[in-house]
Amino acid sequence: MSGLIGMESSATSVLRRAVDLDVSGRYQESLVCYQEGIDLLIQVSKATKDEAKKAHYRQKLLDYMDRAEKIKHQVLKEKEEGKYHKQIKILENSTGYSYENLFKPYINEMLTEVWVEDPYVRYVHQLYNFLRFCEMLIKGPSRVKKINLLTSRDEENGKDQQTGGLHEIKNSLFDYGVTLDVTFSNSIHDREIRFNNGWMIKIGRGLDYFKKPQGRFCIGYCDYDLRPCYETSVDIFHNNHTRKTRLMFLI
Structure with missing residues (x-):
């Protein structure tokens, strides 16, 4: 149980950092944190037995993955155009x-x-x-x-x-x-x-x-x-x- 709590805390910390970087316009850095945080949250979701919590994690994952995908496309577009x-x-x-x-x-x-x-x-x-x-x-x-x-x-x-x-x-x-x-x-x-x-x-x-x-x-x-x-x-x-x-x- 303590291991799961520690992993959840790590995921929360990394994803909070991702959001902060996102808000400040540091998209490439935020993308790295989103990807790391999403991986951690997936592990937390798999290890959780509580179905209500699983549903909560799934929704959070969808939200974070959607935002990460949008940032990824934006960064790629800027890179392709040489405007990054x-x-x-x-x-x-x-x-x-x-x-x-x-x-x-x-x-x-x-x-x-x-x-x-x-x-x-x-x-x-x-x-x-x-x-x-x-x-x-x-x-x-x-x-x-x-x-x-x-x-x-x-x-x-x-x-x-x-x-x-x-x-x-x-x-x-x-x-x-x-x-x-x-x-x-x-x-x-x-x-x-x-x-x-x-x-x-x-x-x-x-x-x-x-x-x-x-x-x-x-x-x-x-x-x-x-x-x-x-x-x-x-x-x-x-x-x-x-x-x-x-x-x-x-x-």
Whole structure:
């Protein structure tokens, strides 16, 4: 019984999140939550013996599935027309914006190559940010085989720390069958991430939008969802042509 109650609570929480995202216009993200919540609610319905509750769950499922289908068609239409553009405002000190939460809606099995353009992958905390981003990619459901990083060199503090860190990340990714290709440019200013499944994400602060935790043993040190953020904006686009054309960085 406790297991069923826990599953129902999880389904309610995920679906509430889906509705909140839906209302705020973050349709791609809401669609992911609707799908996850619907799956959980189906399991709850199957495990419930009370017929009145079963009928209640069935109606809820029909409502959520109908809304999810409408969102799916809307997103697909915008993608087909190359008009998809959503913006997320990350407020100062807000939480809940880990790489998993931000990028998960745009990662699927068609994703095999990623391009990261970020001038500030230099210092230790920025190298850790990039490492966490890579970890998020290889956990799936993507089938990433290559990650391309375009960044600038750390001329002020010496190159050993930056070069050594990126070399370690490269070797570690190789163990997972992923190639890391690093290119340096001192004229780079833009920050954007491109997936070869058609998605492009531009973040005002790049990957470095998390604030420094108050200490090594403080909440948010390990879990980025609990870490406060700097204020920044995230622009998300979809272009069907990017899945067919390899992005070339101009150095």
